[in-house]
Amino acid sequence: xxxxxxxxxxxxxxxxxxxxxxxxxxxxxxxxxxxxxxxxxxxxxxxxxxxxxxxxxxxxxxxxxxxxxxxxxxxxxxxxxxxxxxxxxxxxxxxxxxxxxxxxxxxxxxxxxxxxxxxxxxxxxxxxxxxxxxxxxxxxxxxxxxxxxxxxxxxxxxxxxxxxxxxxxxxxxxxxxxxxxxxxxxxxxxxxxxxxxxxxxxxxxxxxxxxxxxxxxxxxxxxxxxxxxxxxxxxxxxxxxxxxxxxxxxxxxxxxxxxxxxxxxxxxxxxxxxxxxxxxxx
Numbered sequence: 001x002x003x004x005x006x007x008x009x010x011x012x013x014x015x016x017x018x019x020x021x022x023x024x025x026x027x028x029x030x031x032x033x034x035x036x037x038x039x040x041x042x043x044x045x046x047x048x049x050x051x052x053x054x055x056x057x058x059x060x061x062x063x064x065x066x067x068x069x070x071x072x073x074x075x076x077x078x079x080x081x082x083x084x085x086x087x088x089x090x091x092x093x094x095x096x097x098x099x100x101x102x103x104x105x106x107x108x109x110x111x112x113x114x115x116x117x118x119x120x121x122x123x124x125x126x127x128x129x130x131x132x133x134x135x136x137x138x139x140x141x142x143x144x145x146x147x148x149x150x151x152x153x154x155x156x157x158x159x160x161x162x163x164x165x166x167x168x169x170x171x172x173x174x175x176x177x178x179x180x181x182x183x184x185x186x187x188x189x190x191x192x193x194x195x196x197x198x199x200x201x202x203x204x205x206x207x208x209x210x211x212x213x214x215x216x217x218x219x220x221x222x223x224x225x226x227x228x229x230x231x232x233x234x235x236x237x238x239x240x241x242x243x244x245x246x247x248x249x250x251x252x253x254x255x256x257x258x259x260x261x262x263x264x265x266x267x268x269x270x271x272x273x274x275x276x277x278x279x280x281x282x
Contacts, residue, residue: 038152040156056102171275174243181235189228
């Protein structure tokens, strides 16, 4: 009997703030919330909870575990060795093993009870919900066992979130970012972007009044708009982040201006970048 676990993709999906629901192997299970951010100075001795939901018609045995984790320059989540200041050993979870009923759900509660004084800054742990094998599979087949992760970010003041865009390179399909975080807590870009054809930018204000509305008709010359990527950038990490425009066909050849505004942690984003899309060579 062969079985397959897709560990790394589950890790990456949660740690980057992405939904695992779009991945076919996990289409019948979901977890909410996927991320907890906790200020330990103001939320001491509290209990938190996740809800794991099963949309399948069969029961699923699940085991809960906790690990320490980090992230590499490509944005991939990796297990990290435990240290004295690691958060993982201090998470108390109940229940740690259960059977998820068909068309049902299970609440899993956790509390943070450190036996050591946690230093200022951010401490992270990943809580895994792992399907356990049951029964036997027909010869020559395999069963995909899910593993969903939920990230816990616990912060002890004072902490800083100092995201910095080192470079932003737009093209016909999106923007390639190189970013780093000089702070002591995870930072994310929060904001919007618009792309105009050069010569069509409204005088004094490139931002449409109904930015982000799916029902709004794009003004003449506005070719793309949306939100900045929410990818996590851990403290001290320099990494790559990709923003894809909604139009998968890409922009037509021409000259454009990209405008971005928002925040990256406590840093302000306010950028204007000119770029060109060349004519494709055949």
